[in-house]
Amino acid sequence: MTHAAQVEAIERATLAAVAPEEVLEIEGWLIGLDPGSIRRAASAVPLRHDLPADPMVLDRIEAAYAARGLRPAFRIADGPGLDAVRTELARRGYGFEQPTLVKTSATGAIAAVTDRPPAEIAERPDDAWAAVFLGEGFDPVDGAYRVLALSRSPGARFGMVRDGDRTVAVGCGSFGYGWVSFHGMRTDLSRRGEGLAGRVLAGLAGEALARGIDRAFLQVEEKNTPARALYRRAGFEQAWRYFYWSKPA
Numbered sequence: 001m002t003h004a005a006q007v008e009a010i011e012r013a014t015l016a017a018v019a020p021e022e023v024l025e026i027e028g029w030l031i032g033l034d035p036g037s038i039r040r041a042a043s044a045v046p047l048r049h050d051l052p053a054d055p056m057v058l059d060r061i062e063a064a065y066a067a068r069g070l071r072p073a074f075r076i077a078d079g080p081g082l083d084a085v086r087t088e089l090a091r092r093g094y095g096f097e098q099p100t101l102v103k104t105s106a107t108g109a110i111a112a113v114t115d116r117p118p119a120e121i122a123e124r125p126d127d128a129w130a131a132v133f134l135g136e137g138f139d140p141v142d143g144a145y146r147v148l149a150l151s152r153s154p155g156a157r158f159g160m161v162r163d164g165d166r167t168v169a170v171g172c173g174s175f176g177y178g179w180v181s182f183h184g185m186r187t188d189l190s191r192r193g194e195g196l197a198g199r200v201l202a203g204l205a206g207e208a209l210a211r212g213i214d215r216a217f218l219q220v221e222e223k224n225t226p227a228r229a230l231y232r233r234a235g236f237e238q239a240w241r242y243f244y245w246s247k248p249a
Contacts (some may be wrong), residue, residue: 008047009177010102010217010239014040017174017181019152024064027057033068036145039098039244040219043073049240050081053088074245089245096243099222107180107216109235110205114195119159119169119203125151128167129160137189150184157207159200169196173204180208182218185227197230 011030015023020034020041028051034041044061065072074089076082076096086096111118122129125147133143150156150172161169168191172184182204187196208216218236220227 004048004050006239007049009179010104010181011045011047013174013177013179013181013217014045014219016176017150017153017156017172017183019149019154022068026060026064027054029057029061031061031064033064033070034149035070036149037139037142038146038149039073040075041149042070043075043244045075045242046077046082046085048081049077049079051085053084055088058088058092071246071249075242076245077240077242079240086245093247094245095248096245098244099241100219100243101222101228101241102217102219102239103231103236104215104217104239105231105235105237107205107208107214110216111202111209113205113230113234114198114202116195116199118206119161119171119200121203121207122158122160125158125170125172128162128165129158129170132167132170132186132188133184135188138186146184153183157204159203159207161196161199163191169200171197171200171204173207175208175211175213178213178215180204180211180213180216182216185218192226197227198234201230201234 015030015032018038018041020032022033024031028047029044031044032041062072130147133147134140153174156172156174159171160167169187171182174181185197
């Protein structure tokens, strides 16, 4: 069971990590306002999982997006405490998609996920780190935007596994609100299945332990079974599931 205080801390930490251009707070909602491709940075999320559906509040959220020329979007957990919110969004013509899992673990378990050397940790991403996002199998426009956004994340650290002068696996760890969160996990298409992502997680978890942070979370699409298998080995358990809600283009 995830307590209300943990829900709020995780949602605040998420928005801090993905660093939207602007964040508003309206009556128990965090509003990510961003024109880029990171959906977590461009959606509104409730800070509690028992929030009532206030039509006036939803009007204000929609107006905030409209004022900036952005399409409104919502990120809503599928627990019973938000039934009324989902009903109201459906009444307004929103549909839902992309089931995504929020998973939590202890950083000690993550640090022990591999017996190989953990990833190297840097304060800033270099060109080789960014190049993994732009390689074969990834959308280069989306990748470039994610590199930019994660680079804006305050106090983040960047994990990388190198093979000679080439970087083959990367990830980002963001620290805040008592948690470390993992974002931007990418492995070169030709090197998948070698356990490199586990080394990235272990390196970032070690950084968290050095800071005295013993709790971690991440978000993964429900359909991403290879990543979910790794995260299970690292001790991650599901805290909740959410869907993105938006109107047809």
